[in-house]
Amino acid sequence: MRLRFGRRSIAAACLAGLLGGCCGVMPAPVDGAASKGLVNxxxxxxxxxxxxxxxxxxxxxxxxxxxxxxxxxxxxxxxxxxxxxxxxxxxxxxNWPVMKADDFAYIRSGACDSLPAGPCGYLAWENRAExxxxxxxxxxxxxxxxxxxxxxxxxxxxxxxxxxxxxxxxxxxxxxxxxxxxxxxxxxxxxxxxxxxxxxxxxxxxxxxxxxxxxxxxxxxxxxxxxxxxxxxxxxxxxx
Ligand SMILES: [Mg+2]
Structure with missing residues (x-):
């Protein structure tokens, strides 16, 4: 879900945060599932x-x-x-061109005929010898x-x-x-x-x-x- 704050709202929120910091108000705790140290x-x-x-x-x-x-x-x-x-x-x-095209996914099979756009199959890419x-x-x-x-x-x-x-x-x-x-x-x-x-x-x-x-x-x-x-x-x- 995208956040719908405009620039003005973000600026106001930042100002409130700064003021809060000056006054020693601690930020509210965030509830949610912890990812246990996993990389996003x-x-x-x-x-x-x-x-x-x-x-x-x-x-x-x-x-x-x-x-x-x-x-x-x-x-x-x-x-x-x-x-x-x-x-x-x-x-x-x-193989940077295919890594970038596939957004770091590994797609083994399939065509690779839309570079620099993906998807691009690695076997097809390797056979292009490029x-x-x-x-x-x-x-x-x-x-x-x-x-x-x-x-x-x-x-x-x-x-x-x-x-x-x-x-x-x-x-x-x-x-x-x-x-x-x-x-x-x-x-x-x-x-x-x-x-x-x-x-x-x-x-x-x-x-x-x-x-x-x-x-x-x-x-x-x-x-x-x-x-x-x-x-x-x-x-x-x-x-x-
Ligand atoms: Mg290697």
């Missing part, structure tokens, strides 16, 4: 949008990717067959490759999206990666970590030393098989 979803959406639009998100992404770059540049020459593992979504590519580069990660990758570090992308996207994902990474500027691992069909795991950590073990079994693993979800990084981990900010969604 509307407030969270507004805060997430401001975090993105203010530029703070981009700055935080670059700060983490730069820390990873400094570590990789230092470590690359000290180990045999160094490797860098990267997640794809919100790590190497940004996710945009995250510049700090591309800088990290190029610095790593210049020092002989192999790049492995490990993503929870399905194997059916391999061609679109590879095309999107290429359009975004990534080149000459050594491996792109996608999830095989019909093999769900309780957590993304239960799928990604064993893949890192496979990469190690191929003779590589994973000197850094960077992702936007804790589940990208859990389970070991990397010398150091780097967590990018993502207040927009959670993948357990």
């Amino acid at each position: 979803v509307g407030d969270a959406r507004a805060a997430a949008t401001h975090y993105h639009d203010s530029g703070a998100y981009d700055r935080d992404l670059v700060r983490v990717a730069d820390a990873a770059r400094r570590w990789v540049e230092k470590r690359a020459g000290q180990v045999s067959h160094p490797a860098l593992v990267l997640d794809v979504d919100e790590t190497s590519l940004s 996710a945009v580069v995250l510049p700090g990660t591309l800088t990290l990758v190029r610095a790593a490759q210049s020092r002989g570090v192999a790049i492995f992308f490990v993503t929870g996207r399905g194997e059916a999206e391999r061609a679109a994902t590879a095309a999107n990474l290429t359009h975004a500027g990534y080149r000459d990666w050594t491996g792109l691992y996608l999830r095989a069909p019909g093999r769900p795991t309780p957590s993304a970590a239960d799928y990604k950590a064993p893949i890192r073990a496979v990469i190690e079994a191929r003779g590589y030393t994973i000197i850094a693993n960077m992702g936007d979800q804790p589940s990208d990084l859990a389970g070991g098989h990397a010398e150091r981990t780097f967590l990018l900010p993502n207040p927009f969604y959670r993948i357990n």
Whole structure:
């Protein structure tokens, strides 16, 4: 229900509040159901949008990717067959257009032909191969490759999206990666970590030393098989 106070009423209410404060009158208690500390979803959406639009998100992404770059540049020459593992979504590519169009909802299926308006199905979006580069990660990758570090992308996207994902990474500027691992069909795991950590073990079994693993979800990084981990900010969604 919308409140119908006009500007004048609001001003009068504010004045009364100020006067009340001067006179030491306590505000009347508000009756209602407490939400027990739960986040208000509307407030969270507004805060997430401001975090993105203010530029703070981009700055935080670059700060983490730069820390990873400094570590990789230092470590690359000290180990045999160094490797860098990267997640794809919100790590190497940004899906901000669909997050904004869907107002932070996750709509898996359905068309995505009304951008910038939603709704937009994520599978259709990913097959458009239009996710945009995250510049700090591309800088990290190029610095790593210049020092002989192999790049492995490990993503929870399905194997059916391999061609679109590879095309999107290429359009975004990534080149000459050594491996792109996608999830095989019909093999769900309780957590993304239960799928990604064993893949890192496979990469190690191929003779590589994973000197850094960077992702936007804790589940990208859990389970070991990397010398150091780097967590990018993502207040927009959670993948357990
Ligand atoms: Mg991700």
